[in-house]
Amino acid sequence: xxxxxxxxxxxxxxxxxxxxxxxxxxxxxxxxxxxxxxxxxxxxxxxxxxxxxxxxxxxxxxxxxxxxxxxxxxxxxxxxxxxxxxxxxxxxxxxxxxxxxxxxxxxxxxxxxxxxxxxxxxxxxxxxxxxxxxxxxxxxxxxxxxxxxxxxxxxxxxxxxxxxxxxxxxxxxxxxxxxxxxxxxxxxxxxxxxxxxxxxxxxxxxxxxxxxxxxxxxxxxxxxxxxxxxxxxxxxxxxxxxxxxxxxxxxxxxxxxxxxxxxxxxxxxxxxxxxxxxxxxxxxxxxxxxxxxxxxxxxxxxxxxxxxxxxxxxxxxxxxxxxxxxxxxxxxxxxxxxxxxxxxxxxxxxxxxxxxxxxxxxxxxxxxxxxxxxxxxxxxxxxxxxxxxxxxxxxxxxxxxxxxxxxxxxxxxxxxxxxxxxxxxxxxxxxxxxxxxxxxxxxxxxxxxxxxxxxxxxxxxxxxxxxxxxxxxxxxxxxxxxxxxxxxxxxxxxxxxxxxxxxxxxxxxxxxxxxxxxxxxxxxxxxxxxxxxxxxxxxxxxxxxxxxxxxxxxxxxxxxxxxxxxxxxxxxxxxxxxxxxxxxxxxxxxxxxxxxxxxxxxxxxxxxxxxxxxxxxxxxxxxxxxxxxxxxx
Numbered sequence: 001x002x003x004x005x006x007x008x009x010x011x012x013x014x015x016x017x018x019x020x021x022x023x024x025x026x027x028x029x030x031x032x033x034x035x036x037x038x039x040x041x042x043x044x045x046x047x048x049x050x051x052x053x054x055x056x057x058x059x060x061x062x063x064x065x066x067x068x069x070x071x072x073x074x075x076x077x078x079x080x081x082x083x084x085x086x087x088x089x090x091x092x093x094x095x096x097x098x099x100x101x102x103x104x105x106x107x108x109x110x111x112x113x114x115x116x117x118x119x120x121x122x123x124x125x126x127x128x129x130x131x132x133x134x135x136x137x138x139x140x141x142x143x144x145x146x147x148x149x150x151x152x153x154x155x156x157x158x159x160x161x162x163x164x165x166x167x168x169x170x171x172x173x174x175x176x177x178x179x180x181x182x183x184x185x186x187x188x189x190x191x192x193x194x195x196x197x198x199x200x201x202x203x204x205x206x207x208x209x210x211x212x213x214x215x216x217x218x219x220x221x222x223x224x225x226x227x228x229x230x231x232x233x234x235x236x237x238x239x240x241x242x243x244x245x246x247x248x249x250x251x252x253x254x255x256x257x258x259x260x261x262x263x264x265x266x267x268x269x270x271x272x273x274x275x276x277x278x279x280x281x282x283x284x285x286x287x288x289x290x291x292x293x294x295x296x297x298x299x300x301x302x303x304x305x306x307x308x309x310x311x312x313x314x315x316x317x318x319x320x321x322x323x324x325x326x327x328x329x330x331x332x333x334x335x336x337x338x339x340x341x342x343x344x345x346x347x348x349x350x351x352x353x354x355x356x357x358x359x360x361x362x363x364x365x366x367x368x369x370x371x372x373x374x375x376x377x378x379x380x381x382x383x384x385x386x387x388x389x390x391x392x393x394x395x396x397x398x399x400x401x402x403x404x405x406x407x408x409x410x411x412x413x414x415x416x417x418x419x420x421x422x423x424x425x426x427x428x429x430x431x432x433x434x435x436x437x438x439x440x441x442x443x444x445x446x447x448x449x450x451x452x453x454x455x456x457x458x459x460x461x462x463x464x465x466x467x468x469x470x471x472x473x474x475x476x477x478x479x480x481x482x483x484x485x486x487x488x489x490x491x492x493x494x495x496x497x498x499x500x501x502x503x504x505x506x507x508x509x510x511x512x513x514x515x516x517x518x519x520x521x522x523x524x525x526x527x528x529x530x531x532x533x534x535x536x537x538x539x540x541x542x543x544x545x546x547x548x549x550x551x552x553x554x555x556x557x558x559x560x561x562x563x564x565x566x567x568x569x570x571x572x573x574x575x576x577x578x579x580x581x582x583x584x585x586x587x588x589x590x591x592x593x594x595x596x597x598x599x600x601x602x603x604x605x606x607x608x609x610x611x612x613x614x615x616x617x618x619x620x621x622x623x624x625x626x627x628x629x630x631x632x633x
Contacts, residue, residue, distance in 0.1 A: 222487040235581040244490020268485025270454040271478040274436040277458015291527040292356025303329040319375040332545040350536035362451040406460035429473040493574040516542040532600040544573040
């Protein structure tokens, strides 16, 4: 019994020990899940025990991670649902707010003004007036021919690459900081067209910055050329001409819009002749009217006959010879007048004869233009004579109307401007310029020349007592535009072309000077003038005028002059204008040589006389005394 009791007690103790060991093992496993403890150094048996214990721990960790991912997915879905509902509520709130804001603006004062402006100025107002010169109308009326043109765009350096420096780039306006340049078009014949009226929906201020740049270049270069030649003691006209040749197409080609610059410069001729008319006395005009009118026409006819006969004898075309004669008979009105003004020779006898002849040449321009189609074979002789007769009748009628206006309306108009300009001369100056331009415009519209109209406007004012006052107001404008005009004439001179053909061109210019001096001096001498006066008039007119460029261009369009003859006449005219200042510098030396050779007395008075009876001699003496008195005054 004792043995069985001892076994039972031992068995109970063993069971209690096993229960305690299991309890300790469970407690150790829970503690390892809550806070991992550092593992003891591995041994073969403990490694096996550890691996056996690691399996349920990893499963629990993996389940915990899955549970966390499930919770995260649920949270994201709930958040998206809430965000969509919130955005819908926000959009609805914003829409309601905008609607309320628009409803509030509809009743605002600014919205009322906008509705009133939209009602007053609608889009149809911009197209109410149909332009008769539009593209569709021009093509429909067969006034235009469809051709292919290219629109030139300004090049921009988008890559920011360094470009080599060129002197021409100094005057180049293609930069990114300026306004958009005026668009240009170029056709298949390399003719460049400047857009003059860019269409837009609303009226906008449009600027041709290239034209402004060209005018700045011309004015600055003319100023520099004039200063340089004035410092050298030479005529400033030569400086203007050479400055124009340097900046023109024959030089560095700084000017791109040649037509626009030459058009603006044409005001120089207009104001030169207007000032000449203001200084011109009708009394002195009556003195030289015979040699100016009859002698001037006779000079033109003599040149045409001589050149026509020469061309016929040399085997050329008679029509070309006649045109060359008319071409050579034209003298430079602007250049000659500028020199006469600088030397104070306008009131001299040879100056009056020279001016009268120049005015006659300007009047004959319309007749010469009417003659060109006849010489070119594009119209019949009867049609040409009819056109010339029409121009002559128009000229006489125009001068008659101006004579009547100069005695009735012009004095009243000038006195009115004086009364309105009591404090400042601005209005009177503007009115004088407007009067000159109006008469010149009317003359051009009637088929006559602008030069004739501007000179006639000056003569109309010269009959009043305000001629000197008007001249003082217009003189600064005249000087400015005269320099601009002479520089623009210089741009037609190609220095490279003149240098390559200098031998033949110099010979041609010398021949022109000799022939024109002899012919003009002979005609003037035939009207009873002295040898000295005849020689001075001949040398003053011994050049080819700038208007010959226009005649030459017109003849080229009619195929009257082509090829080498065109280049010869062009170069001769250009070189003649350049050498004109030198010719005027030689006049005193030629006069001194004539005195030494006893062609005329050294101190001969100003003479004018007509071969004939005593009545003409008395008239000559009276006219001579009148001119002498004007010199003394």
